[in-house]
Amino acid sequence: MLKLYNTLSRTKEEFKPIEEGKVRMYSCGPTVYHYMHIGNLRTFFFEDILLRILRYNGYDVKYVMNITDVGHLVADSDEGDDKMEESAKQQGKTVWEVAEYYTNAFKNDVIRLNIFPPDLYTKATDYIQQQIDMVKCLEEKGYTYKTGDGIYYDTSKFPDYGKLARLDIKGLQEGARVEYSSEKKNITDFALWKFSPKNEQRQMEWESPWGMGFPGWHIECSAMSKAELGTHFDIHCSAVDHIPIHHTNEIAQSEACSGEKSVNYWVHGEHLDMGNDKMSKSLGNFVTLQMLIDKGYSAMDYRYFLLMAHYKKKLKFSFEAMDAAKSGLKNLKGKISKVIQESAGQNINNGINNSENFKNYKNRFLQSINDDLNMPEAMAVMWDMLKDENLTAAEKAGLALDFDKIFGLKLDEPVQENELTEIPKEIQELVNKRAEAKKNKDFKLSDEIRDQIKEKGFGILDKKDGVEIKKISL
Ligand code: AMP
Ligand code: ZN
Numbered sequence: 001m002l003k004l005y006n007t008l009s010r011t012k013e014e015f016k017p018i019e020e021g022k023v024r025m026y027s028c029g030p031t032v033y034h035y036m037h038i039g040n041l042r043t044f045f046f047e048d049i050l051l052r053i054l055r056y057n058g059y060d061v062k063y064v065m066n067i068t069d070v071g072h073l074v075a076d077s078d079e080g081d082d083k084m085e086e087s088a089k090q091q092g093k094t095v096w097e098v099a100e101y102y103t104n105a106f107k108n109d110v111i112r113l114n115i116f117p118p119d120l121y122t123k124a125t126d127y128i129q130q131q132i133d134m135v136k137c138l139e140e141k142g143y144t145y146k147t148g149d150g151i152y153y154d155t156s157k158f159p160d161y162g163k164l165a166r167l168d169i170k171g172l173q174e175g176a177r178v179e180y181s182s183e184k185k186n187i188t189d190f191a192l193w194k195f196s197p198k199n200e201q202r203q204m205e206w207e208s209p210w211g212m213g214f215p216g217w218h219i220e221c222s223a224m225s226k227a228e229l230g231t232h233f234d235i236h237c238s239a240v241d242h243i244p245i246h247h248t249n250e251i252a253q254s255e256a257c258s259g260e261k262s263v264n265y266w267v268h269g270e271h272l273d274m275g276n277d278k279m280s281k282s283l284g285n286f287v288t289l290q291m292l293i294d295k296g297y298s299a300m301d302y303r304y305f306l307l308m309a310h311y312k313k314k315l316k317f318s319f320e321a322m323d324a325a326k327s328g329l330k331n332l333k334g335k336i337s338k339v340i341q342e343s344a345g346q347n348i349n350n351g352i353n354n355s356e357n358f359k360n361y362k363n364r365f366l367q368s369i370n371d372d373l374n375m376p377e378a379m380a381v382m383w384d385m386l387k388d389e390n391l392t393a394a395e396k397a398g399l400a401l402d403f404d405k406i407f408g409l410k411l412d413e414p415v416q417e418n419e420l421t422e423i424p425k426e427i428q429e430l431v432n433k434r435a436e437a438k439k440n441k442d443f444k445l446s447d448e449i450r451d452q453i454k455e456k457g458f459g460i461l462d463k464k465d466g467v468e469i470k471k472i473s474l
Helices: 038-056 083-091 095-112 124-140 169-175 217-229 240-258 289-294 299-307 319-342 356-370 375-387 393-407 425-439 443-455
Strands: 003-006 011-014 022-027 060-067 120-123 144-146 150-153 190-195 213-215 233-239 263-269 458-463 466-471
Touching: 003 263, 022 038, 022 217, 038 060, 038 095, 038 233, 038 263, 038 289, 038 299, 038 356, 038 393, 060 095, 060 217, 083 095, 095 289, 120 124, 120 217, 124 144, 124 150, 124 190, 124 213, 124 217, 124 240, 150 240, 190 217, 190 240, 213 217, 217 233, 217 240, 233 240, 240 263, 289 299, 299 319, 299 375, 319 375, 319 393, 356 375, 356 393, 375 393, 425 443, 425 458, 425 466, 443 458
Parallel strands: 022 060, 022 233, 060 120, 233 263
Antiparallel strands: 003 011, 144 150, 150 190, 190 213, 458 466
16 A cells, blocks of 8 residues: 655545546656756656656556746746746857757756656647636636736635645735735735736747736646646645645646646655755756766766655755765675576566565565655665575565666666776876876866866766776766
């Protein structure tokens, strides 16, 4: 029996799908104006674990993720600059080019992290008509009003607005009185459709019953989930930052329009904590997967690092923790390749005719993953199992590869080259030359040498007492 923590009820609930044996699931995807940072990737990773667990339990899952390629506004408000148009301006590209470039970069991260892609990626710009239709529906039902810059949702009309986040609306209203000067009737009201600025042509704008403009951010998820999964579906995921605004507004839109409950289980992952300022693309202080790879970690090292924490717990990122993950994974893969070798020729692929002990481990594993995705516990089962002298090598190999259907660490692949090889002499010489340049404070030269080293497939990491050299796995 699978249990999931539902943000709606603030409790762990037994998962029951709407339609027997089938699950319809939606996740808020990336906003494609920049690379994903490793915090964003933690969220997509947790959603992947949930998807794998649902499938492991035998559910037939239809999984949809949106791509936000229409710019919403900096700081998630209804005012300020458009993130997509800003990024395009800075890079001298069109918004469409920016969206395509970062969508591809995101998909590449997904592949490298061995995240199962959704059955369908829905791009906001492909669903403009559905978004307009939903705003029309809300307008007909009396939930909207017009201001100088757009069509807004009147949140006071929706009973129970804020139920997901348990918002203290009165407190919010009072607290915000000072800066609360816009034409909004309530502090929580939000834009459904924004008018294009007069005398300025946006790169992304569409005709609508309210004039030329573009959709507000929240409407895309309501419209696309409805189009692809129906008005009532099973699971909606994302990270905790979306609870008070984005998902609160999605519920208000979807449920006001359809008149029924939209989602049964709201599942939210906690953030990755970078220790200093909140990692944000707008602040530009973020770490990407490529940066980790350039420093000599593999994408699987990062996946292993993420598996060490429960998805509902804040996780602090550090390079020390990444080092520990790297050696943990190397150790694990070493043990698994040994049992695979030892069991060569034997059937390791299933649990039929295996011992009681084998079945106990399989059950313990299933219980851990089904207990609201308890991956640290599931990993502890893996280690216990590998140490158990009462299991045969074939049983161990069979269990390890079965568990890896959830972990997704590619444990059947041989230990990577970069975990074994010596540093070539040519690279060592370049590293020495770079150290010399640094000593002479010739940073231009030292950077050039670093690039040469990178071109040859190695990353170097400056440490307190020297440099660490690692083969880059691309
Ligand atoms: P965005 O591209 O900004 O729409 O974000 C993509 C996803 O990353 C969303 O589900 C966010 O909730 C999530 N997210 C943003 N910051 C973090 C973080 N530091 N840790 C984990 N997830 C995050
Ligand atoms: Zn969304």
